[in-house]
Amino acid sequence: MNGELIFSGLFLRALLAGGGLALACGLLGVFLVLRRDAMISHGLSHVAFAGVALGLALNLMPLIFSIVVCLAGSLLILRLKEQARLPGDTAIALLSSGGLALAVFLMSIKKDFGAELMAYLFGDILAIAPSEVYLAVGLALVVTAGILLNLSRLVFMTFDREAALVSGFSLGRLDRLLVMMTAVTIVLGLRIVGLLLVTGLTVIPAASALQLARNFRQTLLLSSFFSLLSILGGIVLAYVFNLPASAAIIFLALLIFSLSHLLKRWR
Amino acid sequence: MTMENKTEEIIRVEGVSFSYDGVPALLDVNLSVHRGDFLAIIGPNGSGKTTLLKIMVGLLKPGQGRVWLFGQPLEAFKQWHKIGYIQQKATNFDPIFPISVAEVIAASLNSVSRPVKPGRGQVRNKIMEALQTVGLETEAGRPMNSLSGGQQQRVLIARALSTEPEILLLDEPTTGIDYPSQENFYDLLGKLNKQKQLTIVLVTHDYGIVNRHVNRVACLNQKLVYHGEHSEFCQSDRFRELLHGGHHLISHRH
Numbered sequence: 129m130n131g132e133l134i135f136s137g138l139f140l141r142a143l144l145a146g147g148g149l150a151l152a153c154g155l156l157g158v159f160l161v162l163r164r165d166a167m168i169s170h171g172l173s174h175v176a177f178a179g180v181a182l183g184l185a186l187n188l189m190p191l192i193f194s195i196v197v198c199l200a201g202s203l204l205i206l207r208l209k210e211q212a213r214l215p216g217d218t219a220i221a222l223l224s225s226g227g228l229a230l231a232v233f234l235m236s237i238k239k240d241f242g243a244e245l246m247a248y249l250f251g252d253i254l255a256i257a258p259s260e261v262y263l264a265v266g267l268a269l270v271v272t273a274g275i276l277l278n279l280s281r282l283v284f285m286t287f288d289r290e291a292a293l294v295s296g297f298s299l300g301r302l303d304r305l306l307v308m309m310t311a312v313t314i315v316l317g318l319r320i321v322g323l324l325l326v327t328g329l330t331v332i333p334a335a336s337a338l339q340l341a342r343n344f345r346q347t348l349l350l351s352s353f354f355s356l357l358s359i360l361g362g363i364v365l366a367y368v369f370n371l372p373a374s375a376a377i378i379f380l381a382l383l384i385f386s387l388s389h390l391l392k393r394w395r
Numbered sequence: 396m397t398m399e400n401k402t403e404e405i406i407r408v409e410g411v412s413f414s415y416d417g418v419p420a421l422l423d424v425n426l427s428v429h430r431g432d433f434l435a436i437i438g439p440n441g442s443g444k445t446t447l448l449k450i451m452v453g454l455l456k457p458g459q460g461r462v463w464l465f466g467q468p469l470e471a472f473k474q475w476h477k478i479g480y481i482q483q484k485a486t487n488f489d490p491i492f493p494i495s496v497a498e499v500i501a502a503s504l505n506s507v508s509r510p511v512k513p514g515r516g517q518v519r520n521k522i523m524e525a526l527q528t529v530g531l532e533t534e535a536g537r538p539m540n541s542l543s544g545g546q547q548q549r550v551l552i553a554r555a556l557s558t559e560p561e562i563l564l565l566d567e568p569t570t571g572i573d574y575p576s577q578e579n580f581y582d583l584l585g586k587l588n589k590q591k592q593l594t595i596v597l598v599t600h601d602y603g604i605v606n607r608h609v610n611r612v613a614c615l616n617q618k619l620v621y622h623g624e625h626s627e628f629c630q631s632d633r634f635r636e637l638l639h640g641g642h643h644l645i646s647h648r649h
Contacts, residue, residue, distance in 0.1 A: 280501065280502045284502040287489075287492055287494060287499065291480060294452045294453065294480040296476075296507060297508055342538050343493055
C-alpha cells in the first residue's frame with residue numbers, strides 16, 4: 129500500500145465519505161427494496177448525471193447542482209406516478225431517458241467537460257475533494273436522521289399502507305421525504321461508484337440483509353453493516369490491489385449477497 | 396325500522412352516494428353507529444359494502460353526502476387513535492417483509508396520531524397487553540410471515556386494539572381462514588364488544604357465522620335495504636329471503 133497516499137489524507141477522506149454514504153444507502157435501501165422502488169435509484173442516477181452535466185456546462189459546482197436537479201426529478205417521478213396514472217417503473221423510464229438525453233446533448237455542444245463527466249459514469253472516490261467529504265458526511269447524516277426520526281411511520285406505511293392511511297399522519301409527506309432522501313443519496317453515490325453502479329449500492333446490501341434477517345431491526349442493522357463492509361472493504365481492496373474502487377465495492381457487495389443467500393439455504 | 400338513539404353516535408353517514416368512474420356503487424345511504432353497537436353490514440357482491448366502509452374511515456371521498464365521526468365532520472376529525480381499521484385481505488401482505496409480531500404492533504402504536512405519545516416502556520406494555528387479549532402473548536418475537544392466517548389476523552386485531560380504539564371497523568376479516576379459526580375470531584370480537592364495550596362495524600358475506608354476536612344489521616345493495624336491530628331483522632322478509640332464496644349472503648366463498 130502506498131503510505132504516502134494515506135498520509136496525504138486521500139485514503140481517510142475516501143473512507144469517511146464512503147462510510148457516511150454506506151450508512152445512508154444501507155438504511156434507505158431496505159425501504160426501497162420493500163416498497164418495490166429499487167429502480168427509482170436507477171432512474172434518479174440518470175437524472176443526477178444530467179444535473180452534473182448541467183453544472184459542468186454552467187461552471188457551477190456540479191455536485192450541488194446535481195443535488196438540486198435530482199431533488200426536482202425525484203418529486204417529478206412521484207407526481208407522474210400519482211397524477212399521470214403511470215406505473216412507477218414507466219415514470220422512472222421517462223425520467224431516466226430524459227436525463228441521459230440531456231447529458232448527451234450537453235456533451236455534444238460543450239465538448240471540453242466530457243472527460244470530467246465520464247468520472248461520474250464510473251465514480252472516483254479516490255479523487256474526492258475535502259469539501260465533498262464534508263458534504264457527503266453531512267448529507268449522509270441528514271438522510272440517516274431523516275429515516276431514524278420517522279422510522280415507525282416508514283415501517284407502518286411500507287408494511288400496510290391502507291391501515292397507515294387511517295392513522296392520521298400524512299403519507300404523502302413521507303413519500304416525498306423518502307424520494308428526496310433517495311435523490312440526495314444517489315448524487316453522493318454517483319460521485320463514489322458512478323452512474324452505472326449506484327443502483328447496486330442502494331439495493332444489494334438490503335437484498336443481502338433480507339436473506340438473513342428475522343425482523344425489521346435486524347434487517348436495518350444487517351443492511352447498514354453489509355453496506356459499510358462493501359464500501360469500506362472495497363476502498364481498501366482498491367488501494368491494496370490497485371483496482372477501480374467502484375468495481376471492488378460492487379463485487380464485495382455481490383459476494384456478501386451470495387454468501388447470505390447460501391447461508392439462508394443452508395439454515 | 397327503528398332508529399332509537401340509545402347512546403352516543405360514533406359514526407353518522409348522511410345521504411352518501413358514490414360512483415366509480417360514473418358507475419354507481421352507493422345511492423343515498425344514511426346510517427348511524429352508536430357506542431356499543433356490533434353492526435354487520437351485509438349484502439351481495441358489488442353491493443357497495445367495502446366502498447361504504449372505506450368512506451366511513453376517509454379512504455374514499457363520497458361524491459355526495461357527509462360522514463361524521465364522534466360528532467365531527469370527517470374532514471376535520473383528528474383523533475384517529477380512536478379508530479381501528481382492518482381492511483379486506485389484510486393478511487395478504489408482502490411475504491418477504493421481515494417483521495416480528497411485536498414490531499407490527501409497535502410501528503402502528505408509535506405512528507398513530509394521539510394526544511400523548513407513549514414512552515418506550517409503555518409501548519412494550521401495550522404490545523403485550525394487546526397480544527394477551529388475542530391470546531398470542533407468547534408469539535411477540537416471531538416473524539409475522541411464519542404465523543398461520545388465523546394468527547396473523549389476530550395480530551392485526553391486536554395492532555388495532557393497541558391504540559385503545561373506541562370503534563373497530565373490519566372488512567371481511569376472515570377471508571381465506573379455516574372455519575374453526577373464523578369461529579374463534581368472531582367469538583373474540585363478540586367478547587370485545589360485550590366485555591370492553593368496543594363498538595364494532597363488520598362487513599361480511601357470512602352472516603351465518605356472525606349473527607349470534609351482532610346486535611344491528613345494515614343490509615346493503617347500493618341502497619340501504621335494511622338498517623336496524625338484529626332481532627327485528629330475523630323476523631323480516633329480507634332475512635327469510637336470505638335463508639331460502641339461494642342468496643349469496645349466508646355463505647359465500649371466494
